[in-house]
Amino acid sequence: MTQMAPSGPIYQAGTLSGNPVAVAAGLATLKGLSEPGTYEDLEEKGAWLAGELATAAARRGVALTVNRVGSMLTLFFTAGPVKSLKEAQKSDLTQFRRFFGGMLEAGISLPPSQFEAWFISRAHRREDLEFTVAAAEGVWAGWR
DSSP states (O other): OTTTTTTTOOOOOOOTTOOOHHHHHHHHHHHHSSTHHHHHHHHHHHHHHHHHHHHHHTTOOOOOEEETTEEEEEEESSSSSSHHHHHHSSSHHHHHHHHHHHHHTTOOOOOOTSSOEEEOOTTTTTTHHHHHHHHHHHHHHOOO
């Protein structure tokens, strides 16, 4: 640590570095994650949402691959599988932009890049996930 400013020549900073509110939030998150059933709940929500989105896309004739690990998922507008950067780059970015804009209009805020993941939390209720699927299907219905 003697190399770090103010003692040394290396400057390190971050938006929340050393912020007591950020530390308290991190500790509260870790406490919540240690509650029994947390990961099972997140796994169930992630699996349900991924499956329902894939089904809705298929109903609307949209080529979609959903990659998921637990409660983290990414939609790729391409026929799958997507297991590499090269395969991910086959995604239709025009469709992603249309989807992103349509979801935003429906009240769903998503990561603005095709290559970012969605994160589901314990705060998301089944109704929230159902609303998300309905919004996605509504967007895809308008593509015809």
